[in-house]
Amino acid sequence: xxxxxxxxxxxxxxxxxxxxxxxxxxxxxxxxxxxxxxxxxxxxxxxxxxxxxxxxxxxxxxxxxxxxxxxxxxxxxxxxxxxxxxxxxxxxxxxxxxxxxxxxxxxxxxxxxxxxxxxxxxxxxxxxxxxxxxxxxxxxxxxxxxxxxxxxxxxxxxxxxxxxxxxxxxxxxxxxxxxxxxxxxxxxxxxxxxxxxxxxxxxxxxxxxxxxxxxxxxxxxxxxxxxxxxxxxxxxxxxxxxxxxxxxxxxxxxxxxxxxxxxxxxxxxxxxxxxxxxxxxxxxxxxxxxxxxxxxxxxxxxxxxxxxxxxxxxxxxxxxxxxxxxxxxxxxxxxxxxxxxxxxxxxxxxxxxxxxxxxxxxxxxxxxxxxxxxxxxxxxxxxxxxxxxxxxxxxxxxxxxxxxxxxxxxxxxxxxxxxxxxxxxxxxxxxxxxxxxxxxxxxxxxxxxxxxxxxxxxxxxxxxxxxxxxxxxxxx
Amino acid sequence: xxxxxxxxxxxxxxxxxxxxxxxxxxxxxxxxxxxxxxxxxxxxxxxxxxxxxxxxxxxxxxxxxxxxxxxxxxxxxxxxxxxxxxxxxxxxxxxxxxxxxxxxxxxxxxxxxxxxxxxxxxxxxxxxxxxxxxxxxxxxxxxxxxxxxxxxxxxxxxxxxxxxxxxxxxxxxxxxxxxxxxxxxxxxxxxxxxxxxxxxxxxxxxxxxxxxxxxxxxxxxxxxxxxxxxxxxxxxxxxxxxxxxxxxxxxxxxxxxxxxxxxxxxxxxxxxxxxxxxxxxxxxxxxxxxxxxxxxxxxxxxxxxxxxxxxxxxxxxxxxxxxxxxxxxxxxxxxxxxxxxxxxxxxxxxxxxxxxxxxxxxxxxxxxxxxxxxxxxxxxxxxxxxxxxxxxxxxxxxxxxxxxxxxxxxxxxxxxxxxxxxxxxxxxxxxxxxxxxxxxxxxxxxxxxxxxxxxxxxxxxxxxxxxxxxxxxxxx
Numbered sequence: 001x002x003x004x005x006x007x008x009x010x011x012x013x014x015x016x017x018x019x020x021x022x023x024x025x026x027x028x029x030x031x032x033x034x035x036x037x038x039x040x041x042x043x044x045x046x047x048x049x050x051x052x053x054x055x056x057x058x059x060x061x062x063x064x065x066x067x068x069x070x071x072x073x074x075x076x077x078x079x080x081x082x083x084x085x086x087x088x089x090x091x092x093x094x095x096x097x098x099x100x101x102x103x104x105x106x107x108x109x110x111x112x113x114x115x116x117x118x119x120x121x122x123x124x125x126x127x128x129x130x131x132x133x134x135x136x137x138x139x140x141x142x143x144x145x146x147x148x149x150x151x152x153x154x155x156x157x158x159x160x161x162x163x164x165x166x167x168x169x170x171x172x173x174x175x176x177x178x179x180x181x182x183x184x185x186x187x188x189x190x191x192x193x194x195x196x197x198x199x200x201x202x203x204x205x206x207x208x209x210x211x212x213x214x215x216x217x218x219x220x221x222x223x224x225x226x227x228x229x230x231x232x233x234x235x236x237x238x239x240x241x242x243x244x245x246x247x248x249x250x251x252x253x254x255x256x257x258x259x260x261x262x263x264x265x266x267x268x269x270x271x272x273x274x275x276x277x278x279x280x281x282x283x284x285x286x287x288x289x290x291x292x293x294x295x296x297x298x299x300x301x302x303x304x305x306x307x308x309x310x311x312x313x314x315x316x317x318x319x320x321x322x323x324x325x326x327x328x329x330x331x332x333x334x335x336x337x338x339x340x341x342x343x344x345x346x347x348x349x350x351x352x353x354x355x356x357x358x359x360x361x362x363x364x365x366x367x368x369x370x371x372x373x374x375x376x377x378x379x380x381x382x383x384x385x386x387x388x389x390x391x392x393x394x395x396x397x398x399x400x401x402x403x404x405x406x407x408x409x410x411x412x413x414x415x416x417x418x419x420x421x422x423x424x425x426x427x428x429x430x431x432x433x434x435x436x437x438x439x440x441x442x443x444x445x446x447x448x449x450x451x452x453x454x455x456x457x458x459x460x461x462x463x464x465x466x467x468x469x470x471x472x473x474x475x476x
Numbered sequence: 477x478x479x480x481x482x483x484x485x486x487x488x489x490x491x492x493x494x495x496x497x498x499x500x501x502x503x504x505x506x507x508x509x510x511x512x513x514x515x516x517x518x519x520x521x522x523x524x525x526x527x528x529x530x531x532x533x534x535x536x537x538x539x540x541x542x543x544x545x546x547x548x549x550x551x552x553x554x555x556x557x558x559x560x561x562x563x564x565x566x567x568x569x570x571x572x573x574x575x576x577x578x579x580x581x582x583x584x585x586x587x588x589x590x591x592x593x594x595x596x597x598x599x600x601x602x603x604x605x606x607x608x609x610x611x612x613x614x615x616x617x618x619x620x621x622x623x624x625x626x627x628x629x630x631x632x633x634x635x636x637x638x639x640x641x642x643x644x645x646x647x648x649x650x651x652x653x654x655x656x657x658x659x660x661x662x663x664x665x666x667x668x669x670x671x672x673x674x675x676x677x678x679x680x681x682x683x684x685x686x687x688x689x690x691x692x693x694x695x696x697x698x699x700x701x702x703x704x705x706x707x708x709x710x711x712x713x714x715x716x717x718x719x720x721x722x723x724x725x726x727x728x729x730x731x732x733x734x735x736x737x738x739x740x741x742x743x744x745x746x747x748x749x750x751x752x753x754x755x756x757x758x759x760x761x762x763x764x765x766x767x768x769x770x771x772x773x774x775x776x777x778x779x780x781x782x783x784x785x786x787x788x789x790x791x792x793x794x795x796x797x798x799x800x801x802x803x804x805x806x807x808x809x810x811x812x813x814x815x816x817x818x819x820x821x822x823x824x825x826x827x828x829x830x831x832x833x834x835x836x837x838x839x840x841x842x843x844x845x846x847x848x849x850x851x852x853x854x855x856x857x858x859x860x861x862x863x864x865x866x867x868x869x870x871x872x873x874x875x876x877x878x879x880x881x882x883x884x885x886x887x888x889x890x891x892x893x894x895x896x897x898x899x900x901x902x903x904x905x906x907x908x909x910x911x912x913x914x915x916x917x918x919x920x921x922x923x924x925x926x927x928x929x930x931x932x933x934x935x936x937x938x939x940x941x942x943x944x945x946x947x948x949x950x951x952x
Contacts, residue, residue, distance in 0.1 A: 290870070391622075
């Protein structure tokens with residue numbers, strides 16, 4: 001006997017989770033399509049060299065790649081994709097002459113990362129991406145923000161906030177501090193602000209650091225320059241660190257925080273910061289013109305994650321009260337999306353919803369309706385009734401768009417009803433030999449246990465639709 | 477620069493194919509759900525031992541498995557699934573106590589086989605499966621048939637025919653011939669009847685065969701018994717072969733061919749054949765009671781593929797006139813679905829639609845509508861118009877469920893319209909500075925080039941919905 005477990009870090013989704021997950025994906029697809037995005041499909045398997053090109057993924061992600069080998073094939077040639085952005089870059093480089101730009105695509109698919117298994121972290125997870133390729137302007141940025149906003153809103157996600165920043169603003173600040181080359185280290189520390197707090201971040205930025213042995217440049221909290229030293233200067237002076245922290249802390253809010261002069265007059269006068277602020281203001285205003293709720297779109301000038309690979313706006317999204325789940329939707333703008341694969345400059349802006357993280361959050365928040373059925377009606381039948389009767393009645397309901405499951409065997413009707421109650425069917429239709437003779441059926445409300453008797457078959461569709469409308473209006 | 481090609485045997489789907497493919501999957505999901513099936517999700521990656529258990533896949537399929545290795549992981553532990561049935565068997569063995577039986581699940585997902593790349597054959601393809609687990613009766617068989625019938629019909633697939641057979645019928649025939657042990661070889665030859673014709677099949681069944689060198693037992697057209705011989709007896713005598721061929725050829729049609737006595741009186745009297753015929757008749761009658769068109773459900777007593785692993789009914793589906801594409805939907809019944817993983821006997825019946833094969837067929841048949849957009853409306857805007865105007869108009873359309881793409885930059889309006897014509901938008905909405913001042917828009921029908929001028933903004937939704945209804949009614 002073979003153990004039916006899944007491999008470490010992977011999981012099965014039973015119907016109670018797969019149903020709401022599929023519902024979310026369907027809602028997202030509808031929103032994306034209505035906004036003019038179109039789907040593409042790329043293989044789960046890519047050539048390894050496509051995934052490991054310089055800048056395709058962070059060192060951490062590259063260490064997590066799953067290699068794929070065909071029987072008889074050579075190892076090291078194929079791998080599973082770790083996101084949907086690198087495949088998009090490859091796709092557009094290959095197909096740009098036929099699909100053209102601007103190109104607005106969405107994709108919902110599994111990606112794979114061999115992360116250390118942990119609660120809520122899976123080695124296969126689903127991303128829901130939108131991207132607009134080939135356009136530099138702010139309206140494309142706003143459309144990416146709107147796609148996330150409209151998708152989460154349409155899916156009934158609890159109050160969320162999309163936080164926006166622009167890379168040029170922090171660039172400008174660091175330049176006024178004369179610390180441009182320290183940007184990566186500053187970003188890494190700032191990224192931890194919510195988690196470790198102000199004091200720890202300042203300590204990290206201003207302390208003399210010993211690089212942990214055996215750890216590469218990219219992982220050091222405060223990389224040394226020159227890199228061959230193991231003990232190195234602090235990232236920032238205490239004065240610089242104070243200004244960075246002040247900037248990050250006061251730079252959270254609505255459009256009003258874009259009045260940078262009130263936060264850091266010197267940075268506010270820097271040309272890069274001015275340009276970044278102007279762009280961010282345009283994006284927020286356009287998103288609002290496109291229907292975004294003002295309270296769901298915010299500015300966060302300390303938002304740092306991803307700033308080292310994005311070149312324009314960046315965004316993250318938290319569900320209020322559930323910040324510890326991290327960002328459920330993130331993205332930003334690239335100057336040159338497909339530079340690994342083509343000499344043609346193709347700017348891009350996009351965002352990605354983490355479907356599994358969102359589902360885990362909703363599950364924990366208790367807002368998931370976790371039924372074991374989609375069809376609201378269960379047709380039950382007594383022994384002695386020909387199967388053609390329940391199947392014929394169900395077919396009539398299915399034909400008018402009402403989900404109707406037939407219990408597949410005429411076991412005791414009480415057991416059939418028990419199955420329906422457990423799965424979450426709303427209505428149980430009952431036909432016994434007497435009902436067949438009289439061409440009627442009985443109908444039980446599986447929540448209230450009320451039963452209507454002897455409804456004629458010719459009133460099947462109207463009766464069921466009426467009862468379902470009633471029970472939909474009722475509290476679940 | 478990295479070559480942006482996909483690996484051998486894989487492919488990208490541009491929007492013109494991904495849009496209809498996604499539409500098919502959505503239609504299938506809706507049909508399956510209305511019939512009481514529920515989705516589950518299992519990982520693309522399974523433990524290798526799960527996939528290679530005895531009987532999980534044919535030798536051919538096992539040779540095609542893609543191995544998966546995590547960085548630092550051991551090779552030979554993980555692999556990509558090659559179908560959705562083995563994962564279902566593992567799932568139900570693991571979760572049967574929580575999900576219970578009967579269990580009716582659907583799953584739509586990618587599977588992977590390292591087949592020799594060839595036209596129309598891909599190493600990653602999508603299966604759309606329905607299965608009913610835990611029930612022996614004929615109504616479950618009929619529901620599997622109905623799911624395929626209703627899904628293909630709802631998707632507007634050209635006239636198709638679901639062909640049914642039952643394993644016990646051919647078992648009975650072979651037993652009356654005293655040739656039971658030759659069943660696998662007979663099935664392999666019969667399976668080629670349409671392709672190579674009657675004479676070649678008879679030749680194959682009755683000739684003395686030399687086993688091709690270096691080929692294993694499973695691939696030989698007529699395996700020897702004992703297997704160590706390389707030259708061996710014919711599979712059948714000429715008389716036996718004639719009866720088998722007669723059976724297969726006369727056994728095609730509707731319910732009338734189940735009157736076996738007219739085809740082969742001796743086989744018709746065999747208890748196994750009697751039982752198989754009775755079951756097949758029940759299944760066809762139930763499927764018709766459930767709404768199946770009689771001309772779309774047929775009997776084919778020579779249908780052989782899969783009979784060596786199914787234990788009850790089997791089914792295949794051809795699109796009439798496109799038989800050379802092979803079966804677009806196949807399935808059957810297993811006595812014991814999950815025997816590899818649990819000692820609990822769990823019968824199952826299911827069927828699987830090959831989404832990529834179906835898509836390739838529709839593409840070649842010219843029945844695919846291959847637009848480059850889902851949204852029917854393109855909003856275009858002149859330089860000098862604030863982006864908030866087109867985005868605001870689009871948002872109003874999106875809010876009432878009308879897909880509206882905003883061209884992301886105010887380039888020359890003619891170019892924006894060219895983009896719309898090329899992608900297949902139906903209507904182009906135009907706002908220039910004059911229209912903004914007057915709070916109106918112009919509307920161009922991108923097919924007819926007719927243009928309505930100066931429509932007030934407050935008539936946006938009603939005008940667009942009216943025009944779209946008109947253009948939907950018009951020939952495409």
